[in-house]
Amino acid sequence: MNLTVLDIVLLLLVLGLGGVIVLLMQRMARLAEEQKAEASEAQRILADARREAQVMLEAARSESRELLAAARSEAQAMREAAQTEIERTRQNLEARMQAQLKEERERLEAGVQASIRAAETTLKRDQEAIEREKEALRREQERLQAELNSVRAEREEQKRELERLARRSEQLDARAIKLDQQEEKLEAFEKTLYAREAELSSREKLIDQRLQEVAGMSQEEARNLLLSRLDAELEEEKAHRVKASLEKARLEVKREAQKLLAQAAQRQASETAAALAVSVVPIPSDAMKGRIIGREGRNIRTFEALTGVDLIIDDTPEAVLLSSFNPIRREIAKMALEQLVQDGRIHPSRIEEVVEKAKSEMKTYIYERGEEAALEAGVVGLKPGLVQLLGRLHFRSSYGQNVLKHSVQVAHLTGIMAAELGLDAAMGRRAGLLHDLGKSVDREIEGTHVEIGITLAGRFGEPKEVIDAIAHHHDPENGETLYSVLTAAADAISAARPGARRESLEEYIQRLEQLERIALSFPGVDNAFAVQAGREVRVIVKPDKINDSKATLLAREIAGRIERDMNYPGQVQVTVVRESRAVEYAK
Numbered sequence: 001m002n003l004t005v006l007d008i009v010l011l012l013l014v015l016g017l018g019g020v021i022v023l024l025m026q027r028m029a030r031l032a033e034e035q036k037a038e039a040s041e042a043q044r045i046l047a048d049a050r051r052e053a054q055v056m057l058e059a060a061r062s063e064s065r066e067l068l069a070a071a072r073s074e075a076q077a078m079r080e081a082a083q084t085e086i087e088r089t090r091q092n093l094e095a096r097m098q099a100q101l102k103e104e105r106e107r108l109e110a111g112v113q114a115s116i117r118a119a120e121t122t123l124k125r126d127q128e129a130i131e132r133e134k135e136a137l138r139r140e141q142e143r144l145q146a147e148l149n150s151v152r153a154e155r156e157e158q159k160r161e162l163e164r165l166a167r168r169s170e171q172l173d174a175r176a177i178k179l180d181q182q183e184e185k186l187e188a189f190e191k192t193l194y195a196r197e198a199e200l201s202s203r204e205k206l207i208d209q210r211l212q213e214v215a216g217m218s219q220e221e222a223r224n225l226l227l228s229r230l231d232a233e234l235e236e237e238k239a240h241r242v243k244a245s246l247e248k249a250r251l252e253v254k255r256e257a258q259k260l261l262a263q264a265a266q267r268q269a270s271e272t273a274a275a276l277a278v279s280v281v282p283i284p285s286d287a288m289k290g291r292i293i294g295r296e297g298r299n300i301r302t303f304e305a306l307t308g309v310d311l312i313i314d315d316t317p318e319a320v321l322l323s324s325f326n327p328i329r330r331e332i333a334k335m336a337l338e339q340l341v342q343d344g345r346i347h348p349s350r351i352e353e354v355v356e357k358a359k360s361e362m363k364t365y366i367y368e369r370g371e372e373a374a375l376e377a378g379v380v381g382l383k384p385g386l387v388q389l390l391g392r393l394h395f396r397s398s399y400g401q402n403v404l405k406h407s408v409q410v411a412h413l414t415g416i417m418a419a420e421l422g423l424d425a426a427m428g429r430r431a432g433l434l435h436d437l438g439k440s441v442d443r444e445i446e447g448t449h450v451e452i453g454i455t456l457a458g459r460f461g462e463p464k465e466v467i468d469a470i471a472h473h474h475d476p477e478n479g480e481t482l483y484s485v486l487t488a489a490a491d492a493i494s495a496a497r498p499g500a501r502r503e504s505l506e507e508y509i510q511r512l513e514q515l516e517r518i519a520l521s522f523p524g525v526d527n528a529f530a531v532q533a534g535r536e537v538r539v540i541v542k543p544d545k546i547n548d549s550k551a552t553l554l555a556r557e558i559a560g561r562i563e564r565d566m567n568y569p570g571q572v573q574v575t576v577v578r579e580s581r582a583v584e585y586a587k
Contacts, residue, residue: 006123013119024108031097038093049082278312279322279334283341289313291346292320292337302348306355309333326443327395328366332358366391373404377411377433378426386460390433392440406494407433413490414483423482431469431483432490434462438470450474511568518561519574522554536573537562543580551576 283289293300293313300311308329312321322337324330336358340346343354367384370391374382382390393404411432418428438453445452453470469487472479476488512530515537519528524545529538539558541551555576562572 006126009119009123009126013115016115020108020111024104027104028101031100035093035097038089046082046086049078279330280316281320281322281334281337281341283318283320286318288341289320291344292340294346294348298348299346299351302351303333303337303355306352307333307336311337327397328362328392331395332362335361363388366394369394369404373408374433377408377429378415379411379430379433383460386434386437386456386462389437389440389456393436396439398439401495403436403439407436409494410435410487410490413493414486417486417490418483421482421486423486427463427465428483428486430463431466431487434466435470435473435487435491511566514566515562515572518565519558521561522558524550524554534568534572536575538575538577541576541578543578546576546578548578551578 283292291299292303292311294302300313303309304311308326309322309324309332311333312323314321320337322330322333324333332355336351336355339354339358340351343350367388368391370382370387370389373390373393374380374387390404390407393407394402396403398406411429414432415425415429419425434453434457436449436453437456438447438449438451441456442449442452450471450473454467457467457470465481465483468479468481469484472484473487473491476485479485479488511534515530515534516528519525519537519539524541525539526542527540529540530536531538537558539554541554546554555574558576559572559574562568562574566572
């Protein structure tokens with residue numbers, strides 16, 4: 001009969017418990033024998049004492065009758081003392097034996113419990129080892145099953161591949177036979193063509209001879225006559241075309257001038273930035289989050305109350321978030337929190353001190369941004385209050401475009417166009433820089449940014465040309481000076497610049513793709529490129545399929561399709577390019 005590990009362990013445990021029980025019974029038997037021996041010794045002592053008392057009693061009777069009572073009293077006292085001593089000895093022996101029995105029982109119980117715990121531990125380890133073996137066997141079985149499935153799949157794939165190759169081989173054989181037949185037909189057709197070409201060549205010579213006889217002139221004389229007539233017609237056509245071109249040029253002078261001024265905007269490039277509603281502040285460790293929150297949240301409540309910004313502490317590792325739609329408040333809160341984290345002392349009074357310091361530093365920072373913008377735009381003589389308001393535009397955005405960068409760009413464009421028209425370029429830059437001044441405080445004061453800008457410019461004593469540009473940069477037809485028209489044009493150019501604003505970027509990319517897609521949909525077009533921010537599409541045609549006359553018609557058809565299928569500002573120029581090249585190499 002096979003014995004498992006558990007059976008062997010249980011058998012050893014039973015044998016160990018039996019041995020312990022036998023030892024315990026033997027010890028108890030020895031203790032009982034020792035108790036009996038002690039009791040026999042006490043009885044022997046008592047017997048000796050009785051014999052002594054009897055001898056003494058007899059001696060006392062023989063000596064004197066008077067001493068009988070004393071001897072009896074003494075014997076009685078000795079008897080009581082012996083009984084007392086025997087009882088005390090018995091009690092001591094019983095107490096000692098009970099203590100020894102109790103101690104031995106506790107020791108044996110402790111040994112039994114230790115043996116049981118050791119056996120349980122060994123049994124648990126054995127069970128865990130068996131489970132691990134079972135798990136390993138199960139994983140190995142799964143791996144082998146997966147390998148078996150993979151091998152089966154590979155065999156199926158190889159079988160299908162062999163079948164496909166067999167079919168492919170049959171198809172290739174049939175195709176080879178077909179190609180041989182076609183090759184024979186082509187050889188016969190080629191012979192027929194050679195014969196036909198020889199016949200046509202002879203007929204062509206015969207026709208040339210007959211024509212020369214009928215016309216009364218040679219082939220060279222006829223060619224010269226035809227070329228002379230063609231030269232005369234071309235000279236007349238050229239004159240008509242030159243006259244029509246001049247008339248068209250006179251009619252489009254104004255439009256071309258506007259186009260040149262708009263293209264001048266490409267000389268100015270500026271970056272765009274999108275203002276977010278959330279700022280991320282890095283912290284050295286996640287333990288800092290608890291210090292930022294404070295006891296019962298008092299630190300975070302104080303911080304939010306002083307800054308007006310929501311402090312978001314979530315599971316983001318080593319970072320906290322500041323949320324507010326007011327970018328200036330959010331920047332003040334970011335500066336204050338960074339200083340608190342760097343300092344390490346975070347409590348309500350310290351928070352109040354750091355926030356006030358950050359507000360003071362923010363005023364300086366805003367003034368510096370205003371000075372930098374004025375310097376970049378080339379505008380001088382601005383009053384400090386106006387510079388402060390201009391710097392606030394750094395934290396203002398419109399459709400994702402930074403308003404301060406937009407204002408600087410408008411200033412450059414207005415100055416360039418004013419100089420081209422012979423106006424005061426410095427006044428144009430000043431009007432372009434301040435045209436959105438009202439947006440610096442439009443979230444704090446009632447009214448549109450145009451009305452607020454007019455009030456602020458008048459308060460700081462700006463010229464009437466600047467005030468007029470601020471008032472009419474959205475409706476230049478009502479403006480009193482040319483600077484309002486130039487500012488409106490520069491504002492539109494800056495806002496419409498490809499990629500300047502989020503919505504315009506998507507529309508710009510879609511417009512370019514649609515322009516190229518429309519051009520490529522026509523037959524004979526080899527390639528198409530949308531250039532100049534979608535204001536021109538250049539179409540490359542195949543010269544063997546599109547001749548010069550068809551190129552003009554193709555340009556008109558593409559322009560008509562663009563007008564019907566697309567919405568776009570201004571106009572789109574369609575340029576069709578046809579090119580023929582002959583290349584040879586001198587060796």
